[in-house]
Amino acid sequence: MKSSDILTIGEVSNRTGASVSAIRFYEDKGLLTPHRNAGGQRRYVRADIRRLSFILIAQQLGFSLKEIRTQLASLPEGRTPTKADWMRISRRFRRILDDRITVMSRLRDHLDGCIGCGCLSLRSCALYNPDDRAEDAGPGARYLLDGPPTKRRGIWS
Amino acid sequence: MKSSDILTIGEVSNRTGASVSAIRFYEDKGLLTPHRNAGGQRRYVRADIRRLSFILIAQQLGFSLKEIRTQLASLPEGRTPTKADWMRISRRFRRILDDRITVMSRLRDHLDGCIGCGCLSLRSCALYNPDDRAEDAGPGARYLLDGPPTKRRGIWS
DNA sequence: GCTTGACCTCAACTTAACTTGAGCTTGTAA
């Protein structure tokens, strides 16, 4: 390595593209816990950067900081996470992505039929599932997957 | 039709599942423009409900109110939109969904490799494209599609 | 004709994910 293995927040910002304020914000939210030097400034080591990189990638994938924090919580406490630790998280995220892709594909396939048809009768429309909207379980419309939860009516009935 | 063709906001809320406050909010944002009766109360006709239904479906599909408003702006001003009008919008949304599904699939396929590998070197990682994050062009990581925009460095270089 | 539930407006609050600014301290290069 050319540069030191211990970086300041500004250096981390340059390497990752995350803003300094965002990096501090993630720490506030408990996603990062860098050490401090004698003067109270943050100092980042490899494992910290790796966590941050993971956060940024997971955000690209559409995960919230809350979901990301949950996943990061599964990493070991006492030691630096290994490749196997990260792979476990990767596999979990992949399964979630698989599901989201499946849902989006089905929605897409219903789109013409639903928006094009005369009814737009939401409660009986495969594109629209109000029961999902209450939860924060990611992209909704679960019943395209699971089947309708209750009986429903058209708009004009 | 059993009930009247002119509905109050409460009736619309019941039919569609959208809350009364949300329906008023959409009007505030210029997405709906119902008539008022003599007493100043909102009255909704078929075409209004159809717009609202479209809004709710598009939200399920992950579109923002801003994007939805843009699409609705393409509907005719003077007359009630026809099936053909709605189908045009549907086709546009389907193309966008197609793109998003493509992007997500590629992200998923890179996930293990990127999170699993030792580098996590964001700026050279196919999963991470900071250049996209500035724009608000929907799910980012465009350069999985388009190829890298600039030269990049690894975290530790 | 009165009561009561549904409606009305407007302002303020909520959460997520940050950014911006003020005022102060640390670190480093000349």
Add this chain to the structure above:
DNA sequence: TTACAAGCTCAAGTTAAGTTGAGGTCAAGC
């Protein structure tokens, strides 16, 4: 050893998409 860039904390502002509440009006049934 001093200048000044970079860091620090804490408070407040920002956008999206609504919700909640206060205080007042409308409409429909008895």
